[in-house]
Amino acid sequence: MQRTTAAPAQAPRPPEAGGAVVRHGRGGMRQDGSMPDSATARAHDVVLRHIEDSLRSGALKLGDRLPGERALAEQFGISRASVRDAIRALEVMGVVRAATGSGPNSGTIVVSDPSAALGVALRMHVASHHLPVKDVVEARIMMETWSLEHAATAAWTPEQLDDARRLLTAMDDDALPSQIFTLLDAQFHVALSALAGNIVVSTMMESMREAIRGYIDDAVARRGGWDKAVSVLRGHHHGIFDAVEARDGELAARLVREHIEWFYAQSL
Numbered sequence: 001m002q003r004t005t006a007a008p009a010q011a012p013r014p015p016e017a018g019g020a021v022v023r024h025g026r027g028g029m030r031q032d033g034s035m036p037d038s039a040t041a042r043a044h045d046v047v048l049r050h051i052e053d054s055l056r057s058g059a060l061k062l063g064d065r066l067p068g069e070r071a072l073a074e075q076f077g078i079s080r081a082s083v084r085d086a087i088r089a090l091e092v093m094g095v096v097r098a099a100t101g102s103g104p105n106s107g108t109i110v111v112s113d114p115s116a117a118l119g120v121a122l123r124m125h126v127a128s129h130h131l132p133v134k135d136v137v138e139a140r141i142m143m144e145t146w147s148l149e150h151a152a153t154a155a156w157t158p159e160q161l162d163d164a165r166r167l168l169t170a171m172d173d174d175a176l177p178s179q180i181f182t183l184l185d186a187q188f189h190v191a192l193s194a195l196a197g198n199i200v201v202s203t204m205m206e207s208m209r210e211a212i213r214g215y216i217d218d219a220v221a222r223r224g225g226w227d228k229a230v231s232v233l234r235g236h237h238h239g240i241f242d243a244v245e246a247r248d249g250e251l252a253a254r255l256v257r258e259h260i261e262w263f264y265a266q267s268l
């Protein structure tokens with residue numbers, strides 16, 4: 001944490017500043033080998049930039065797993081500690097989430113869209129942890145039913161729908177830890193709501209994402225029964241997605257309302 005605050009220059013550039021996609025080749029960092037005092041900071045920065053650029057260019061997408069710590073360290077010719085620092089910074093910003101354990105389901109998963117205004121979003125995420133759940137649920141229902149109704153006639157592209165589809169597919173993984181599922185779940189709702197094309201509603205949904213994930217995680221920890229709940233949630237998500245894809249706004253809005261209300265009723 002102190003690392004990111006101590007070195008503001010390492011923060012990713014804002015999306016508006018983007019343009020050319022920087023690609024770092026295998027071992028392609030600093031050919032002259034002249035590492036100044038801030039060598040560690042620069043090593044951290046090069047990974048951060050590379051991952052951010054990959055996200056922006058679409059080489060890495062929501063629900064994807066990052067290469068392992070060792071692979072990234074080898075790719076950039078830097079220490080694993082520097083890779084860890086970069087990943088920790090991305091975690092703090094809510095861009096990735098580390099999944100513990102080993103095997104094909106371990107590793108770091110991309111859980112957020114870097115095009116969000118990260119500074120503002122982060123403050124709102126923190127603040128939103130203390131919002132009353134009932135109010136978050138009511139606001140969700142209001143925004144999501146409106147969004148899915150309007151998505152039926154909005155001019156979204158197949159690629160935009162694919163963002164939601166990728167999350168839907170990622171959530172079908174039986175081995176997904178509940179905390180990763182809930183992150184992808186909240187992002188799935190943000191992605192679907194964005195199809196309505198209202199930037200203000202999208203931004204409000206984005207800012208509520210952590211609050212949504214928070215109350216779901218709390219309910220899972222308090223009530224248990226995750227295995228049963230997750231299969232119901234998956235069924236709901238597929239139904240909602242199919243209705244949106246078929247541009248049936250009325251059905252999509254009804255299903256998303258039932259989905260949100262169902263989980264809230266379980267959590268009481």
Ligand SMILES: [Zn+2]
Nearest residue numbers: 185189237259
């Ligand atoms: Zn959901």
